[in-house]
Amino acid sequence: MFHKDAEKSKGPYGSSTNPSSIELGTQRPVNDVDTDVELQGGESDMPPLDAEVPPAPLDWDHPDDEKNPRNWPFIDRVFQTIPPALFSFVVTLASPIYTTATQQIQDEFNVSFEVALVPLTTHTLGFALGPMLAAPLSEMFGRKYVYLISFALFLLFTMASGLAPNVTALCVFRLIAGCVGAPALAVGAGTISDIWDTHKDGGLAAMFFIMSPFLGSSLGPVFGGLISYHRTWRWTMWLVLLIGGPMFLWFIPFMKETYKPAILKKRAIERGQKLPPKPSGAEAIKKVLLVTLFRPVHMLFTEPIVIALSLYTAFIFGVLFLFFAAIPYSFGTQYHFDRRQSGLLFISSVIGIILGSMTFGVIDRTVYKRRYEHAIANGQKVPVELRLIGAMVGSLALPVSLFWFAWTCRTSIHWIVPTLSIIPFGFSMMLIFLASATYLVDTYQFMAAASALAANGLLRYGFGAVFPLFAIQMYTNLGIGMATTVLGIIAVVLMAVPFVFYQFGRYFREKSGYDTLKG
Template sequence: MFDKDAQKSKEPYGSSANPSSIELGIQRPVNDVDVDAEIELQRKESGMPPLDADVPSAPLDWDHPDDEKNPRNWAFGDRVFQTIPPALFSFVVTLASPIYTTATQQIQDEFNVSFEVALVPLTTHTLGFALGPMLAAPLSEMFGRKYVYLISFALFLLFTMASGLAPNVTALCIFRLIAGCVGAPALAVGAGTIGDIWDTHKDGGLAAMFFIMSPFLGSSLGPVFGGLISYHRTWRWTMWLVLLVGGPMFLWFIPFMKETYKPAILKKRAIERGQKLPPKPSGAEAMKKVLLITLFRPVHMLFTEPIVIALSLYTAFIFGVLFLFFAAIPYSFGTQYHFDRRQSGLIFISSVIGIILGSMTFGVIDRTIYKRRYEHAIANGQKAPVELRLISAMVGSLALPVSLFWFAWTCRTSIHWIVPTLSIIPFGFSMMLIFLASATYLVDTYQFMAAASALAANGLLRYGFGAVFPLFAIQMYTNLGIGMATTALGIIAVVLTAVPFVFYQFGRYFREKSGYDTLKG
């Protein structure tokens, strides 16, 4: 089509060269007045769009590995500071869940309801934790992580205040449900923030552990603070305490929090540079994606994936027992040792000690046994099995039934109260080891979005158990007695001990049979 002289020309493209033709590797002839028509014809014959057509822009990405906008390239102190807000928000949200449980007698007296009804606000708040993450995903897609934190936590504080002003138990249940729903995004989005800022395989292990510890510490310290404040004040002051802790924290972080979500950062920079943004998916496609990741896929995995089913049931059982203890421990120590609400709440300090010890033990196992065996496998040209992550769960699974049987057989008037109190330490210890090992194993086993769905399935079942277990705690302990009721829990724990050992041995088989994108071999 082009004349031979033009094809042999070595002249530069010059200012008149069409950018699209340069991209195609076509040199513009100098003397051909119909060159644009020729190029258009070539593009048409090859199935390419016309030159004046809108060409979709390339996906946004960092300019280079050391891009200063990348949160992983921020100064170390800045990264540490940006890790604190999601951890503290998670702490306050979970602190609010059981904080009033030591004051249930006051709710019974004020609203003239039974003990079981007085515990329902604990159930509704925890149920909100299961439902809330379905809000977190679409919000973070639309506004980024920073605004999810600020909007959701502001609403959480608002409905916590409404809970403190509730005129009846029905309003209290509703306000607590909404507070749990709008507070849950802090729990759901926090793990993403840690992944934005830190490379957990290199320098982010401590940050990840700090974040994971915070909700467990919040749940365990709730009865401690609630018991102390309700001893001198009414149950409403437990809500005011949450506001007094969370309000100033929220105001302090507003001007200092940074966005860490990669798409949100790159979108803002592209707008500042005048770049064309990639096309957005339609509303229907976006909603389909959200529902798939946050609801349909997690539920499907709970019914079809043995790894997800077993580990979720195990962690859900432990979490359910923790929330059952919010009612059972005040009852047990009240009937056996005549503890008041303040003294009963202080028992949960043992759980806090166990959580700290469990987190430290996980770190030691991860940095010694796991790392050594991982590096040995790599050095020998082998794939390190992800089942190595379950070593910590195997240790924790042995401590859990010990804790429950210890409590069951020692919480009686003939034995000093310190003995059953100390039994709660191995419970917190085992809870952290099993949860941390399960979470890291699920993340390493399932790839990309499937890992998010696996963790969502785990959270859905975990908070579901946490919501239900307190409802039958008192009936169970009243009808069976403290010893038999806790022994029954211990027997279930013994059966579940097999879970990490079975998957440590046969996990590869289940991974290869999975219908999802898992790490094979």
């Protein structure tokens, strides 16, 4: 799914070398300067004839090199796909898992409902900040150790959250847990790219990984509501540990390194080969900050494609996190649902997410794949705007879902009716996100694509952190119907985004100040 058209970044053996945690499919020979944030280009002066010849860039020995993760046996590749997906699931499960038990936090710490939701905000804010740690950690330790180190720290600070003596400590521990858990979440896409050719045989693996954090976010209130109904809110943290702890211990001895530079560096040392020179510390830090922070922020202000799609996906993500507060409030006031019943309502979102992923897969394997194969056979480029078909379908379902919920969540209408409205919300969320992500990856070249998706993630998690803070004020002051109608109107306005870029995307690509796919 995340294949870059026209083979724009393939190495001689089609092996994944771009260690970016969020860009799939870039491939080229590597050396020690080939870090998570390397920018290609530029020329060097011709060295003197008597100068020492620098070591050649490291690469696979031959196309069938058994060290190449894409040449591993199928069952091994499947097994190595599972850890990043499950790590992502657990990290995102932890974010909203306590939200159905906010009343308990209010009572125990004597705080308002808004303050009781701040730990949700800080945890989600950690997801926005944490990926900046992923690039340097991947460079220094490889992907395997990013998973193990960050997830171990995540479990540690989740335990600290469960032991928090006051709401301030809870907010701080949750912020740190989000920050240290985010690298495990962020490098997953890179692992998928290492192991699979996502255009040929890895589409299902990529979809499984991408779906995992959305399922975690939606199932968090389900699990949290069930356990907090019988126990205290602290048991929501213990549940995360009970799920993540054994899983973490099980994966430790079986996980393999998939990051090409790390594999080749280890083999070169074993063979006694001289390694290419490393960049200075200042240079490495500069490149890390460029791709993970400075360039994403710049793109959010200068690139229409990045601005529009990031705002769209961020709005949807913000609504999802707003619903973690608004749905229990709405069903509690209208139908007198307790926290267990309110949590179970999010099963509708899970159903929608699964349906949306399946629909995207069908579109990708029918409409897009046929056009892609036809274009390649005729020596042409595939219009990357075809990636937006899924977003156009999803954009129609999103306002339907919000207006449906707005005007059916009332005592005179059975609770199942507004509950069913959450299904098209999950459906549209997955379609719009998957289509936007693949479009950004196919549009921007090399590390510009990594920065584009970093910008998307920064804004998306920023909205997810902020929206819950005004949810209850909005719903109490405007009422359930009017508050959700406002969200529906915004969704109608944003509905134009995928249609505009489907029609005029080529124009914006050609006008971009970054390296984009032209034509």
